[in-house]
Amino acid sequence: MQDIMELIRRKDPEQREFHQAVKEVLISIEPVLEQNPVYREAKILERLVEPERLIVFRVPWVDDRGEIQVNRGFRVEMNSAIGPYKGGLRFHPSVNLGILKFLAFEQVFKNALTTLPMGGGKGGSDFDPKGKSENEVMRFCHSFMAELYRHIGANTDVPAGDIGVGAREIGYLFGMYKKLRNEFTGVLTGKSLNWGGSLVRPEATGYGSVYFCAEMLATRSKTLEGTTCLVSGSGNVAQYTAEKLIELDAKVVTLSDSSGYIFDESGIDREKLEFVKTLKNIRRGRIKEYAEKYPQAVYTPVDPALDYNPLWNHAADCAFPSATQNEINAKDARNLVNNKVQVVCEGANMPTTPEGIDIFIDSGLLYGPGKAANAGGVSVSGLEMTQNSMRLSWNRDEVDNRLKMIMANIHQTCLDAAARYGHAGNYMVGANIAGFVKVVDAMLDQGVV
Numbered sequence: 001m002q003d004i005m006e007l008i009r010r011k012d013p014e015q016r017e018f019h020q021a022v023k024e025v026l027i028s029i030e031p032v033l034e035q036n037p038v039y040r041e042a043k044i045l046e047r048l049v050e051p052e053r054l055i056v057f058r059v060p061w062v063d064d065r066g067e068i069q070v071n072r073g074f075r076v077e078m079n080s081a082i083g084p085y086k087g088g089l090r091f092h093p094s095v096n097l098g099i100l101k102f103l104a105f106e107q108v109f110k111n112a113l114t115t116l117p118m119g120g121g122k123g124g125s126d127f128d129p130k131g132k133s134e135n136e137v138m139r140f141c142h143s144f145m146a147e148l149y150r151h152i153g154a155n156t157d158v159p160a161g162d163i164g165v166g167a168r169e170i171g172y173l174f175g176m177y178k179k180l181r182n183e184f185t186g187v188l189t190g191k192s193l194n195w196g197g198s199l200v201r202p203e204a205t206g207y208g209s210v211y212f213c214a215e216m217l218a219t220r221s222k223t224l225e226g227t228t229c230l231v232s233g234s235g236n237v238a239q240y241t242a243e244k245l246i247e248l249d250a251k252v253v254t255l256s257d258s259s260g261y262i263f264d265e266s267g268i269d270r271e272k273l274e275f276v277k278t279l280k281n282i283r284r285g286r287i288k289e290y291a292e293k294y295p296q297a298v299y300t301p302v303d304p305a306l307d308y309n310p311l312w313n314h315a316a317d318c319a320f321p322s323a324t325q326n327e328i329n330a331k332d333a334r335n336l337v338n339n340k341v342q343v344v345c346e347g348a349n350m351p352t353t354p355e356g357i358d359i360f361i362d363s364g365l366l367y368g369p370g371k372a373a374n375a376g377g378v379s380v381s382g383l384e385m386t387q388n389s390m391r392l393s394w395n396r397d398e399v400d401n402r403l404k405m406i407m408a409n410i411h412q413t414c415l416d417a418a419a420r421y422g423h424a425g426n427y428m429v430g431a432n433i434a435g436f437v438k439v440v441d442a443m444l445d446q447g448v449v
């Protein structure tokens with residue numbers, strides 16, 4: 001394990017998030033490696049941490065003032081042992097190779113847990129959609145796809161959305177792909193409904209996270225009804241997490257964006273959530289406006305001098321980090337535990353630092369790691385691919401029922417794998433082991449490729 005960590009640190013010293021994601025998996029799978037020397041002989045770990053292919057490209061575009069802008073585009077094709085590369089695209093100024101490699105690495109295990117035939121990949125750009133006009137976003141997406149199209153395909157690599165990439169961006173990306181390839185295929189998921197998208201894909205990550213949370217609570221004979229919930233973020237995952245929680249009679253009291261968060265003690269109801277959806281998805285405004293519209297809510301701007309996030313310091317039963325990586329540090333984790341939060345369910349990818357995770361697990365609260373809890377999004381992406389291949393579409397109940405079944409199955413898979421290796425109740429260890437075994441056994445079957 002130490003050798004592998006040294007290897008990746010030496011090769012790519014600046015890729016901290018990637019090191020973090022790999023280390024967590026390595027610690028979890030130690031008992032599996034001990035019992036299966038064949039993995040070591042086959043250099044499985046060395047192969048697993050090296051992406052099958054890295055694509056880095058120039059994305060030139062012209063802004064509304066007629067000035068030329070240049071961004072960097074990426075696609076990390078991490079592992080295709082169990083299916084075509086599959087994973088989202090992130091457009092955010094913080095995007096770099098280390099972040100995308102961590103996301104692609106997580107995706108490999110997550111996709112294996114879904115039981116659907118999908119390998120792992122991730123891509124994106126350091127492009128910042130904030131403040132850009134509709135036309136600028138379109139020109140950027142077109143330029144991005146003018147290079148990416150030669151590397152992807154319905155049976156090769158199927159991107160989708162992530163931070164900064166939603167239905168609007170997927171539309172522009174698909175348009176350029178179709179024009180260049182002269183074919184209409186399921187090369188992207190998260191498409192709009194009337195041209196190949198799946199029902200429930202927009203809702204899937206948030207709904208799936210809540211279904212996973214309900215499964216965890218059920219192991220302690222509890223339900224979400226009447227609970228108070230902290231949700232961070234206010235994008236795709238946060239909105240549909242809140243929507244499902246409201247439907248299950250839980251009270252959601254927070255939402256956030258990168259500028260600050262709102263605390264609404266009376267609870268965010270359906271009408272208030274509709275306001276948030278319009279604010280974020282159509283007007284593309286800031287969460288601060290929520291407190292202007294609903295004055296009983298308190299808005300707290302981000303304070304860079306604080307070493308914790310006050311959003312995680314409210315009395316609550318459940319926490320759903322649904323914004324970004326490392327948004328819960330050790331101090332936040334301690335605050336959540338001290339406030340008697342019973343379950344932390346990760347809608348975002350790797351939102352908790354390793355120190356934070358240790359605090360959760362030591363405290364005995366129910367901790368649902370992102371690669372299991374947020375797998376609903378990519379699961380319904382997989383179902384979208386199935387529907388595209390069959391050239392038909394399922395109704396809402398059909399997709400939602402499959403999503404529920406997949407989340408319940410992932411939950412059970414995590415519990416079984418954890419128990420088998422002496423970590424009963426540890427969903428993180430269970431998710432890492434179950435995902436790992438599935439992928440590396442496929443790699444062994446396929447030989448040294």
Ligand code: NDP
Nearest residue numbers: 163164205233234235236237257258323324348349374377
């Ligand atoms: P969106 O772009 O729709 O929303 C992201 C939200 O998180 C926004 O509120 C954004 O605020 C906030 N945010 C982003 N970066 C930061 C940051 N550095 N600091 C604080 N807040 C930040 O993205 P999604 O909802 O799709 O993604 C949220 C998380 O869920 C990500 O970790 C993503 O990888 C993960 N995920 C997404 C899936 C999907 O299907 N979309 C599937 C599985 C996981 P602001 O507007 O100010 O930037």
Ligand code: 2IT
Nearest residue numbers: 087088160162377378381
């Ligand atoms: O992190 C993720 O799982 C996603 N952003 C969704 C990926 C997908 O292919 O739907």
